[in-house]
Amino acid sequence: MGDSSSFDLLSTGVQRWVYKQGWNSLRAVQEQATPIILQGEGDLLITAPTAGGKTEAAFLPIVSWLQDSHSDAGFGALCLSPLKALINDQYNRLSLLCESARTSITPWHGDVSQSVKKRAWKAPDGILLITPESLEAMFVNKPHELKSKIGHLQFIVIDEFHAFIGTERGMQLLSLITRLEECLGKSLRRIALSATIGDPNMALKYLRPDGSVEGIHLDVTGEGLNLKLQIKSYLPKKGDLPAIHEMSLDLFKWLRGTNNLVFGNSRRTVEEVTDLLAKACETSSLPVEFFAHHGSLSRDARHFIERRLKEGGKPTTAVATSTLELGLDIGDVVSVSQMGAPSNASSVRQRLGRSGRREGSPSILRVLIESHSRKKNPCPVDLLEIELFQAVAVIGLMLERWIEPPDQSALHLSTLIQQLLSMIAFTGGITASVAYKVLCKKGPWKGMDASDFAQILRDLGEADVLNQLADGELIVGLEGEKIVSSHTFYTAFEVPEEYRLVAEGKTLGTLPVTTPYVVGQLLLFGGRRWSVQSIDVSTNTMMLSRARKGQAPTFGGEPAPVHRVIRQRMFHLYQNKEVPAYCDDISAELMGAARTYFETKSINTTCLVEDGEYGYWFIWENDRILETIKVCLSLTGRAADRMGPCVVLERPTELKVLSLELLELLNSPDGITEQIECQPLGKFDCHLSDPTIRHAFVTEKLDVLNASRYLQSLIDEPKK
Known part of the structure; x- marks a missing residue:
């Protein structure tokens, strides 16, 4: 294996597998990761391009460690993945490696057979590939067995780490890892894998919220791109x-x-x-x-x-x-x-x-x-060809290897409620101080102070989700028991109610029940055309048959948010004459016409374009700032909507006057928080008080501070 010093560190079984692959050498990421994992300490973030060898970089040394330190004390490594399909893929990819090293590997999620799970639980060993939801179920359903099954645990690998950062599932995952460490009374090596991390320092802080263990970033993203x-x-x-x-x-x-x-x-x-x-x-x-x-x-x-x-x-x-x-x-x-x-x-x-x-x-x-x-x-x-300019901006930033940081503004109170209930189910009861230490001091709710945590406990007490005994112990209340006993408890996210679509005896998929459907309606689904034959509302089942025509149904969902850096790049693109070489002739022509319109309407200085009875306010900021201004306009009695980087409003007026009015609303004692409609965000938020829900909504969906700064900048701007 050439001059590879890392290859010599691998176990004999792993070396045998490498030889069978016909590899002449380890890839750079594998060469660098092996000694860090086998001889180093602390957490590790591995970033490499898709198909860049990240999986083997983590598991060649982990499987080596498992072979050389074989123990009957349970699973030695957990790999947490965001998708069942990824677990199946990893299992197929790693099973021969593990077999060569005489190490077990087990996939564990809702679609894995009970016989496989029972066999692995009876004799836990090697690597467990699992989703956060399945690990959550272990805490709730196997509380007295879990510790003995993970006594040998040393490594936690998180696949596709970027998919977890800033999400409710990410908060659940980090909480579960913290609870595993509390259960074992030791720190576990956390290894995160990703192809798309823009800020590695942020990612390492997210990986270990309390910062108690130092993390290393291993980066091999500098490979050339053809x-x-x-x-x-x-x-x-x-x-x-x-x-x-x-x-x-x-x-x-x-x-x-x-x-x-x-x-x-x-x-x-x-x-x-x-x-x-x-x-x-x-x-x-x-x-x-x-x-x-x-x-x-x-x-x-x-x-x-x-x-x-x-x-x-x-x-x-x-x-x-x-x-x-x-x-x-x-x-x-x-x-x-x-x-x-x-x-x-x-x-x-x-x-x-x-x-x-x-x-x-x-x-x-x-x-x-x-x-x-x-x-x-x-x-x-x-007329500004917003979609074209956004595409050019995103592609240009991608070529510069810029990647947007994930939005971490959400409080994720619903997931906090889930983790509180899960902790109680695991132990039978906990004190508020223990829960705060695990979830907020060591775990992912690092930014929550004790008074806010206490308010959430009071809200849950009033809703009978939790009860507090005379000695201060927290136990599950009657409403909490209903939540924990539900089969949907293990998922941190809301599972929408859906119709099951059936044709020719096979389930094709699902559609949300929020959209009305009628017998005889024509649909496109799975790339084929169907007619609705019958609808059973008691079982939410829709029977389909093949048809000659069809129309795509409404699936729901929100468009992905656009980062401020992209909007600012768009703003600058309008002000120069450059057309990237990868744009075709029609794109170049459209960009020229849009730039002329941008200049003619002086959008770089006025921001507001009047068109009939509507005003188009171009705000080159992130979506949360645009949403904040849209909500403020609505609260002042102006109908408003959003179109990309633009807020559309009725009865446009001079921007400085309008900005003063909106800024006064944002800075008022009651502010925007007390005036908007109360909207629960997560599946368990309905058990919180209205003020708590309202605060969580404003924190996640709006950006009052930066919207105020933006409005103030328009007020302070000298007339030109």
């Missing part, structure tokens, strides 16, 4: 035929006969594009090779496409949402296409890593943008 890139814009056609039709014809021409990924910004777009591509195959008398992939489809439908891509025997293009963004092994794809402007650089980086994995093959990325400036009656947002 990239072919194009942004192509589409103008409206005669007859108002949507641009998606012309886009789909181009995709068919470019992609057929090879393996590719096409990403859409919504499940509706995915369904429409898949249908158009499938129709193109039928028109050309070719087998269908384009398939939909999104979270509403059944597991079997998604696995079919993943297997077909990985096996590579038939040309396959998956048209997907973010479901194929994370590191599932689907083999090599020729190209990646993006329908519409991407919202963030991290997703583009993750998606781009799917292409060009073969040595000598370039990564190919196409971004397809619909022009809006030349449609009938365009508004100022249309």
